[in-house]
Amino acid sequence: MTRVFPEGQLVYGMQLPIQSQSTIYAEAWEAAATPHDLAEIARTADRTGFAYIAGCDHVAIPRRLAEAMGTVWYDPVATLGFLAGITRRVRLMSHVAVLGLRHPLLTAKQYATLDHLSGGRLILGVGAGHVPEEFEAVGADFPGRGSVLNESIDALRSALGPDEYPEHHSELYDFEGLAQLPRPAQRQVPVWVGGSSPAAVRRAAERADGWLPQGDPRDRLPAQIARLRALREAAGVTDPIEIGAITEPLYVGEPGRPVGRRTLTGKPDAIADSLREYAAMGVDQIQVRFxxxxxxxxxxxxxxFAADVAPHLNQ
Structure with missing residues (x-):
């Protein structure tokens, strides 16, 4: 297992707007946004010190969920590949790839190529998925998606490793003697597990390089982190794990309009002081949204944020 960011430093990244437009979080302007807008946001993140930019993964949204989830969901590999070519430093994350929708060798081919082309900037965030119709449409196992995800992570450890002929043998996936080039630029691609259910926390503890909680409020995070660490110790995993958190919405300064009661607003030092509470809980990286x-x-x-808030995050 491998660590991405320096230990003891709180870093910040973001899930990209436009590429996913759930009604839960999308802003009104995103509906008419263009690839040029997406590119400018990625360039800004690259230029101003964001640790990563992230894209989501949904194949198709059923009518029953369209009102809540929206139907705009860009493909993460295509999107991050496009942005890899116009950025130089920022990490590229899938948040999260639903592994059960694809065979691990297909996932490995896509993301190994992305890592190769980007010079080793991939963070592979993975999750179980929650839309049964997507699984049914592609012939995947929705009821067994947890077990499938566990085996997929194990298979990807080999398939995204350094060997030209990766090998893996398990109940669901069995392959050897099949070459895949190009290999990732990283010797081992970091795998971060998303989700806040008991099964997801256990999976992250036992199998992951990082944990991506899905919207746990601040008051729940300390208990979740303590459970994660206890499960990891019980499993005998001694490698460090990078712990994330999704912050409240942010607005640096005084917005002069309603921005929602949970939004953190105000002077940069006050926002930084609030965000440092995450580090005190044991969080390594925060995902911010404005x-x-x-x-x-x-x-x-x-x-x-990068100029006025970030310099105070690690004081």
């Missing part, structure tokens, strides 16, 4: 009315306001907020 309230905005346009792409320009968003990139201005990103730049203000």
């Amino acid at each position: 309230r905005s009315r346009s792409r320009t306001e968003l990139t201005d907020q990103m730049a203000a």
Whole structure:
């Protein structure tokens, strides 16, 4: 297992807007946004010190969920591949790839190529999925998706490793003697597990390089982190694990309009002081999201956060 970011430093990244437009979090301007807007946001993240940018994974949204989830979900490999070519430093994360929808060798081919082309910037975030119709449409096992995910992670450890002929033998997946080039630029691609259910926390503890909780409020995180660490110790895993958190929505400065009661607003040092509470809980990286009315306001907020808030995160 491998660590991505320096130990003892709170870093910040973001899930990209536009590429997923769930009604839970999408801003109104995203509906008319273009690939140019997405590219400018990625360039801003790259230029201003964001640790990663992330894209989501859904194959198809059923009508019964369309109102809540929206139907705009870009393919993460295509999206991150596009952005890899116009950025130089920022890490590229799938948040999260639903492994049960694809055979591990297919997943390995896609993400190994992405890592190779980006110069080793991939973080493979993975999850079990929650939409049964997606699984049914592609002939995948929805009821057994937890076991499938466990075996897929194990298979990908080999398939994304350094060997030209990866080998793996398990109940679901059995392969050897099959070459896959190019190999990832990283000797071992970091695998971060997403989810906050008891099964997801156990999976992260036993199999992952990082944990991506899905919206746990601040008051729940300490207990979740303690359970994660206890499960990891019980499993005999001694490698460090990078722990994440999704923060409240942010607005640097005074917005002058309603931005939601949970949004953190105000002076940069006050926002930084609040976000440092995550580090005190044992969090290594925070995923931030900004309230905005346009792409320009968003990139201005990103730049203000990087210039005025980020320098205070590790004081």
